[in-house]
Amino acid sequence: MTPVPVKMEDLRALIAGVLEVEPEEVTDEAHFSDELEIDSLLMLEIATRVETVFGVPENTIVIGGATTLAELHTFVVSKVVGATSAGPVIRPRPLSDPAMRLFLFHHAGGSHLLYRGWADHFPQDWELCLLEAPGRGRLQTLPLIDDCDRLVDHFHTAIAPLLDRPFGFFGHSMGALIAYQLTRRLHRQRAPLPDWLGVSAYGAPRGEAGADSRRHLMSDDELRGWLRNVGGSPPQLLDDDAVWRQFAPVFRNDFKLVDTWAPPPDPEPLPVPLSVFAGRCDQLIGEDRLLAWQTFTTHFGGLESYEGDHFYVMDQRRPLAAAITAAMRASAA
Structure with a gap:
């Protein structure tokens, strides 16, 4: 089916109709x-109408977190354009012969939209590849994966053809775990390794369970309260019961993946430069856990901290992109 063209004025008229106001x-x-x-409730109605009219995958508008018409238009266009491909790799700026590829892995309960707009802050000859886990966005019809090794399998299969030039991995929170495990997988198989690995807002693996190791078993009220404290989730997702019921399975699935992952008992340090990033006000991860990553690599790039909490990445795109670019260039030199 040919996608319906997404015009700003059509979205304006649709929202005005729901609000019963003049389009202007x-x-x-x-x-x-x-x-x-x-x-x-009004946002849910708007989201439903937009998804129906423009053929956007169900339940993606609210989680997208658009706060203005301009943001909504950009988001809907990206979903309609992306609907022509159902793979887990989204390339906002596809290049036929990129000098470098950077693969970005999202957090628990999230999607590739965490990295929306990032391509604008990287070198023009770099190709950013945003990974999307099954069960969300344009992959919503695929079953969720609640096991770390199986999700690594899923991503490995998807990106294998793209590892034909220098590349790097960056993962935020759950994404850091996936990026680390995928690097270990490539190392064990003697496959091409990333020139650089970046882990964000995720502590180094440890044998004992942490305080948040049972999040997937929390009651709805407990889990919603925990997510409010952490931040990063649109208020309408947590405050509206109907919206929460749609997205709670994704959160529980991803938290189960993280909570039940068994760290390797005595992992060999990776021969890959590894850098750590964090928000200074992140209440989930202590500095000791972040610095502990240095024992998991033969080339530790240090810890860089930014203003913000667990989701500091949302407000620090430009300086973070500059730091990642510098680290990858230094590692590839």
């Missing part, structure tokens, strides 16, 4: 909740 009142940059007074 829905300006490009008017904030949905602050200026247009769109609550979670």
